[in-house]
Amino acid sequence: MSAHTATRPATTDDSRAHPPRRLRYALVLGGLTAFGPLSVDMYLPALPSMAADLGTTDATLQLTLSSFIVGLALGQLVIGPLSDALGRRRPLLVGIAIYVAASVLCAVSPSAELLIAARAVQAVGAAAGIVVARATVRDLFSGTAMTRFFSMLMLVTGLAPILAPVLGGQVLTWTSWRGVFLTLTAFGALLLAVAAFALPEPLPPHLRSPARLGRVLRTYGALLRDRAFLGYALAAGMIFAAMFSYIAGSSFVLQGVYGLSPQEYSVVFGVNGAGIVLAGQVNGRIVGRVQERTLLATGLFMATLGSAALVIAALLGLGLPGLLPPLFLVVSSIGLIMPNSNSLALANHPRSAGSASALLGVVQFVIGGAASPLVGVFGEDSAVPMATIMASFGVLSLASFLFLAGRPASAPA
Structure with missing residues (x-):
């Protein structure tokens, strides 16, 4: 990539990946992005x-989730x-x-x-897959091509959280919770082999930057001072x-308050996840004809309006017919928000x-991790706490975009 290419505006549609290779990249990078949701959600049915x-106690076992989130962030x-x-x-x-070694340690x-x-160690390994997948997309694509590829990855982002608990539950029908971690071990080993043989190095040596501590800190400082990046x-x-608030609270609200069976709850959860996938694929189809910022704003307004309707339905006691449509709208908006926010945030930092x-x-x-316990803290005996917390974060999301990302992005870094 030349210096001219590196500084090309985000409105272009540029790709360094040949079309026959895109499916391969999609499968490999999609698998890498699945590390997080699979590792977080797959063992949840086994907690009891x-x-x-x-x-030990349930409260102590909740620390296995907290330690994973901390390890993922630091990693x-x-x-x-x-x-x-x-x-x-x-x-x-x-x-x-x-990741593979730590998954074995979890199992035993x-x-x-x-x-x-x-x-925590497992999370550090998972972090490599998540970071490198997103950075590789930026290495290979720019402009609308990058946004389209991120939209394609929403197939995994949307389906993995849905399928992970189901897969975990199926594993538990023939083995113990230790078998769930052995399944994650096998998944990691498979991805290790695939990445080793099917993922070429996307970052040429002349575009690399020394990893000296001072330089790293200056890079993070520059990113945090970039209003547009911070806004996205x-x-x-x-x-x-x-989304985390929804995941943490929806089972208690929909089953405990509204009386859905586990099977009915799974259907609702699956339909909402399908909404993410559908919105992501629509985004990939129309990006280029519609600007990324416009699509991102549309998704944020969808989330804000949907969460406001969710609060109204909960306060007025409108039941499931009043609750489920706005809930679908809020969750589906993620399919518009995530591809465009990731693409716009990375565009000026090749x-x-x-x-x-x-x-x-x-x-x-x-x-997201900090938001998860809030639903339980404020009560799970009605839909109001979950709806209010989701609405609050929806408003904060829209405000971040409007007040921080409203200005043009800074020069590429």
């Missing part, structure tokens, strides 16, 4: 049996700059190898304390928090794509 088997901050300095392949392959852990520690990152992070990708991921998972 894990508590009994390890002789991204380290691996992002390393991938800018060493290329994408080496940090990725080492990271997946760490004799105590909750060791499991919590192993989950916070918009995505806040909507991610709304030489620090790894660091920018890491910071995007940290913002999303830290804010």
